Amino acid sequence: MELLQVENLSFRYPKAERDALHQINFSVNAGEFILLCGVSGCGKTTLLRLLKKELAPVGEKSGRILYESKSLNSPEKAGFVQQNPESQIVTDKVWHELAFGLENMGAPTEVIRRRVGEMASFFGIEGWFRRKTDELSGGQKQLLNLASVMVMQPDLLILDEPTGQLDPIAAADFISTLQKINRELGLTILLAEHRLEEVFPIADRVLVLENGSVILDDKPREIGRKLSPCHPMFYAMPSAVRIRQGLETNDPYPLTVREGREFLERNFKGDTQMPTEPKLPEGDTAAELKNVWFRYEKDAPDVLRGVSLKVRCGEVFCILGGNGAGKTTALNVIAGLDRAYRGKVMIGGRTIKDYKGGALYRNNIALLPQNPQTVFVKETVRADLAEISEAMGIPKKEHKNHIEKIAAKLGISNLLDRHPYDLSGGEQQKCALAKVLLSNPKILLLDEPTKGIDAYAKQNLQKILRGLSQNGKAVILVTHDVEFAAEISDRCAFIFDGEILSADTPQKFFAENSFYTTAANRMARGLWKNAVTCEQVIECCRAEGARL
Amino acid sequence: MKAFANIHPLVEMTYFMSVLIVSMFFSHPVLQTEALIGGILFCAALQGKKAARDIGFYLTLFLMVAVTNPLFSHNGVTPLFFLNGNPVTLEAVLYGVLLAVTVIGVLLWCKAYGEIMTSDKFLYLFGKAIPKLSLVLSMALRFIPAYLRQSRRVSRAQKAMGLYSGKSITDRVKNQARVFIAMISWSLENAMETSASMKARGYGKKGRTNFSLFRFYASDGVLLCLCLLLFMIPIMGAACGITRFTFYPRVDKIETTPAAIVVYAAFGMLALLPFILEVKEAIVWNCYRSKI
Incomplete structure (x- = not known):
């Protein structure tokens, strides 16, 4: 039975030059799990919001949206979950948040009590039912947002990049909860996502959106086959699909790690050698931590326990680790935001205490925080960039030139006159990066740079960071994102319980891990232990290619 | 320390208001002493060992308030000694002590109020209006x-x-x-x-309801009635002039008529109510545990 039908839907924002959505046709059957993907700005959010009457944007709309062949749409029929877990929560207590929708519907206390109780136990919220919403982790917040939509018993669940702000473990939990809802309750789900590794294999159908049109609408396996490797969306595909695409065979497209592994082991023996490792840069020491200990308060437990590490100029150094392991704290200590109570922090050969006033942040060190929004304080990106140029003592006349040079380098020239908050996650990040780079740092620190940005923006970021390290800058980043770390870093380190456990090249580092490693490595590790990225696996396969 | 916090907010609010009204507006040594003892025991039951940390603060405050009055007020007919040519009278000293008892008592009750009446309870009570x-x-x-x-x-x-x-x-x-x-x-x-x-999630529709987790049990009703009854007795006492007590020019005698005793006993019980509840629960728990 068709639950939702979209016929010839076009939409144009006021004063826009072209349609945001153009002649969209698709239908959703009851019980289906549909994945909607596309690069940022392709119209995903506009489409999803048009499907929810209360959130529909203002503009020129043509075509029809039919629910069960009617154009009716009441709030309890379609539930909507947005990207930011934080800002969707309305009330201060978990139980109140769960009840909020039903209160609006005018449900009596007894009904609310029963439904809230039911949903809380389905989602495993009992343990924090009476907590304050502010004390929850990001993953818990997003689960709460989902549960408080589910208490209204919707027929259709619409989610707009719900895992964008979550770490990979919380994101995987969230996706598996969605799968559970779909399987056990038969609920129809329409999900827009840019992190596809987990969600791609479990979707019934995938819609690929490009410039406001649906270019592909098919089963995941077919999408893998049909999507051209030159398409920007291709980077977002699961590793199995990307590896298979790189090889000339007639096998069907694998989607999961298990299928990918079977595919590789069926076709290859793994007797070729992994190409030699790239050499490590041998520049001067840019930053060094010597036995650093840190805690937030006198009586609080230690967050860092004797951390030592050394990063050279021209090196990209990744610090990986779980939540609360001390990653961000280590970065803040290097950035001089937090002071170690024992041990030494050396920046450019001098201890950090020797830098007085703002000297540490002039031509020296710059930190891009986890949330790039926090970097901006002005009305336009240009004003923000001008502010820091002025602080750097660049004469006013040269500001324009100076700003445009960096804008061209990062590809943000067209964004300079926009308000920073109006940009997409990836754009915001590039602009924030421009701002911190204007202080001309030798050491660039990045906190979770891949959070909330799509695969295409990730590729872009990788290029930018590579360029910086080739110019002799040291780049230190902390991340959850093992795929990104494997591709970009010269060395990776794992931090656990406030200690750095190992620091090595990504090949050696990931080869030693069995769980904490890239999907490509998990597929290929039986054949080539050192192959970490999709490209390396493809390279190994090709070296052995004759057998195909 | 859970017993009182788990009562229905309406009962808690009524209770706190009753105690605070009596301890703020009745300047009678017996009632004030009862309020202070009740407040101390309640806070001790609520906070356990943590309460001991504030003793220094309260003692200092007590002394300051108690000493200040006789220094500035020279009413009363029984001079104890002269300070810079001004008499320090027994009446003023005793009144100072009563003031200190009142201030500390009210402070402690307000502290207990803050611990018990969390924002959600407050919202529940006034959200309906x-x-x-x-x-x-x-x-x-x-x-x-x-x-x-x-x-x-x-x-x-x-x-x-x-x-x-x-x-x-x-x-x-x-x-x-x-x-x-x-x-x-x-x-x-x-x-x-x-x-x-x-x-x-449908905000803005007509007929919004207000949900809360609180339930009104029969025991809450009993407690509410008890609380109102114990509150009415001192009020009646005040209406009959039993609780009037003056310090100047001469300190009154504390009344010991049967009616006065009833008033003292009623308020004493009111002030000790939460402590009694906590103790009762602790005993019940110990009994359960010993049975296990």
Whole structure:
């Protein structure tokens, strides 16, 4: 039975030059799990919001949206979950948040009590039912947002990049909860996502959106086959699909790690050698931590326990680790935001205490925080960039030139006159990066740079960071994102319980891990232990290619 | 220390109001002493060992209040000694002590009130009278910590770029102003998403109800009646002039008529009610545990 039908839907924002959505046709059957993907700005959010009457944007709309062949749409029929877990929560207590929708519907206390109780136990919220919403982790917040939509018993669940702000473990939990809802309750789900590794294999159908049109609408396996490797969306595909695409065979497209592994082991023996490792840069020491200990308060437990590490100029150094392991704290200590109570922090050969006033942040060190929004304080990106140029003592006349040079380098020239908050996650990040780079740092620190940005923006970021390290800058980043770390870093380190456990090249580092490693490595590790990225696996396969 | 906190908010509110009214407006040594003892025992039961940390503060305050009155008030007919030519009278000293007992007593009761009457209970009680208010307050309580956290993040991000991060006052003021302006944009942005989330869940429809987790049990009813009864007795006492007590020019005798005894006993019981409940629960628990 068709639950939702979209016929010839076009939409144009006021004063826009072209349609945001153009002649969209698709239908959703009851019980289906549909994945909607596309690069940022392709119209995903506009489409999803048009499907929810209360959130529909203002503009020129043509075509029809039919629910069960009617154009009716009441709030309890379609539930909507947005990207930011934080800002969707309305009330201060978990139980109140769960009840909020039903209160609006005018449900009596007894009904609310029963439904809230039911949903809380389905989602495993009992343990924090009476907590304050502010004390929850990001993953818990997003689960709460989902549960408080589910208490209204919707027929259709619409989610707009719900895992964008979550770490990979919380994101995987969230996706598996969605799968559970779909399987056990038969609920129809329409999900827009840019992190596809987990969600791609479990979707019934995938819609690929490009410039406001649906270019592909098919089963995941077919999408893998049909999507051209030159398409920007291709980077977002699961590793199995990307590896298979790189090889000339007639096998069907694998989607999961298990299928990918079977595919590789069926076709290859793994007797070729992994190409030699790239050499490590041998520049001067840019930053060094010597036995650093840190805690937030006198009586609080230690967050860092004797951390030592050394990063050279021209090196990209990744610090990986779980939540609360001390990653961000280590970065803040290097950035001089937090002071170690024992041990030494050396920046450019001098201890950090020797830098007085703002000297540490002039031509020296710059930190891009986890949330790039926090970097901006002005009305336009240009004003923000001008502010820091002025602080750097660049004469006013040269500001324009100076700003445009960096804008061209990062590809943000067209964004300079926009308000920073109006940009997409990836754009915001590039602009924030421009701002911190204007202080001309030798050491660039990045906190979770891949959070909330799509695969295409990730590729872009990788290029930018590579360029910086080739110019002799040291780049230190902390991340959850093992795929990104494997591709970009010269060395990776794992931090656990406030200690750095190992620091090595990504090949050696990931080869030693069995769980904490890239999907490509998990597929290929039986054949080539050192192959970490999709490209390396493809390279190994090709070296052995004759057998195909 | 859970027994009293788990009673229905309406009973708790009535109880606190009764005790606070008597301890604030009745200046009678017996009633005030009862209120103070009740307050001490209640706070001790609520906070356990932590309560002991504040003893120093309360003792100092007690002495200060008690000493201040006789230093400035020279009424009364029984001079004890002369200070700079002014008499320090017995009556003024005793009145000072009563004032100190009252102040400490009220402070302790207010502290207990703060521990017990959390925001959600307050909202529940007054949200019914003004339905919108309860939601607005709840949203405010949600927004404030989020705002403070974001504002700290912006501040730190700006510091790490070395912008106005100096220690001089101009730098600090400038930095605060910049962060504040950025926070206005953030608040608006945040509010847009929150309102989308509210609309998506049907906010704005007619006939909104107010949900709460509280239930009114029969035992709450009994307690409410008891509480009102024990409160009415001192009020009646006041109406009959039993609780009148004056210090000047001469300290009155404490009345010991049967009616007065009833008033003392009633308020004493009221003041000790939460402590009795806590002790009762502790005993019940110990019995259960020994049976296991």
